[in-house]
Amino acid sequence: MQEEQLENPGEVREENVFIAPVTEDAREKKRAPFFVFNSNTVLALILLAGLCLLYVTRNAGSREGGTAIPVQATHGKQLSVVFVNTDTINAHYEFVKALRSQLEGTGKKLQEEVLSEQSRLEKEAADFQRQVAANQISEDKAKQVYEELMQKQQDLMQKKEHYTNVVAEQEMNMNLRLIDSVTAFLKRFNRQYRFDYILGYKTGGEILVSNDTLDITAPVLEALNKEFQQRKK
Numbered sequence: 001m002q003e004e005q006l007e008n009p010g011e012v013r014e015e016n017v018f019i020a021p022v023t024e025d026a027r028e029k030k031r032a033p034f035f036v037f038n039s040n041t042v043l044a045l046i047l048l049a050g051l052c053l054l055y056v057t058r059n060a061g062s063r064e065g066g067t068a069i070p071v072q073a074t075h076g077k078q079l080s081v082v083f084v085n086t087d088t089i090n091a092h093y094e095f096v097k098a099l100r101s102q103l104e105g106t107g108k109k110l111q112e113e114v115l116s117e118q119s120r121l122e123k124e125a126a127d128f129q130r131q132v133a134a135n136q137i138s139e140d141k142a143k144q145v146y147e148e149l150m151q152k153q154q155d156l157m158q159k160k161e162h163y164t165n166v167v168a169e170q171e172m173n174m175n176l177r178l179i180d181s182v183t184a185f186l187k188r189f190n191r192q193y194r195f196d197y198i199l200g201y202k203t204g205g206e207i208l209v210s211n212d213t214l215d216i217t218a219p220v221l222e223a224l225n226k227e228f229q230q231r232k233k
Contacts, residue, residue: 083199083210084186085217092221095181095228099174106170110163114156121152185224 090096128145131137137145186198198216201207 079196080194081197081199082193082195082214082216083201083207084220085215086200086202086205088217089182089221089224092225093178093182093228094225096178098228099178103167103171103174107167110167114160114163117156117159121149121156124152125149182224185227186220189220189223 128137128142128149132142190198199207201210201215
C-alpha cells in the first residue's frame with residue numbers, strides 16, 4: 001500500500017443548558033476526550049500469530065542495513081521462524097507517526113468547530129434566562145426561543161456524534177493502510193530470507209516467551225523507515 005495520522009478533543013457536555021444558568025465555572029470544566037487514538041494493537045492482525053513452533057534450528061546469519069538477520073535453514077519438515085515486535089514498530093515506524101499526526105489534525109479541527117458552536121449556544125441560553133428572569137420577554141416569545149434553543153442543542157449533539165463517527169472511520173482506514181503497508185513490505189522482505197513464519201510479538205500477546213535471537217524487528221524497522229522516506233521524495 002502506498003501511503004502517507006487529535007489531541008484528544010473535548011466532548012460536548014450533554015446536560016440541559018436551559019434548566020440552570022450557565023456559569024463561568026461550568027465552562028471551565030474539563031471536557032472528556034472526543035476520541036482516543038490507540039495504535040498498540042494495529043499490527044496484531046497483520047502477522048501470522050500461530051503457536052506452532054514445531055522445531056527451530058538456527059543457522060548462519062546474513063546482514064541487511066548493518067543489522068544481523070537470524071537466518072534458519074529449512075530441511076524437510078523443519079521450520080524457520082522469526083518474529084517482529086509490533087510494539088516497537090508502532091512506536092518507531094515513521095508512517096505510524098504520520099498517520100497519527102494526520103488523524104490528530106482532523107480531530108482538532110472538528111473539536112474546535114463543536115466547541116465554538118457550544119460556546120455560542122451557552123451564551124444564547126444565558127441571555128435567554130436573563131430575559132425571562134427580568135420579565136423582558138413575553139410568554140409566547142419565551143416559549144418560541146426555548147424551543148429554538150432546544151433544537152440547536154439537539155443539532156449540536158447530533159453533529160458531535162457524527163464527528164465522532166468520522167474520526168473513528170478515519171482511524172480504521174488508517175489502520176488498514178498501516179496493515180497493508182507492513183504486510184506488503186514483509187512479503188518483499190521475505191523473498192530474500194524465505195522464513196516459514198514471521199510472527200508478531202507484543203506485550204500481553206499470545207506469545208508469552210520468545211527467543212531474542214529470532215527477533216528481526218531492528219532490520220525490518222530500519223527498512224520500513226527507509227522505504228517510507230523514499231516514498232516521501
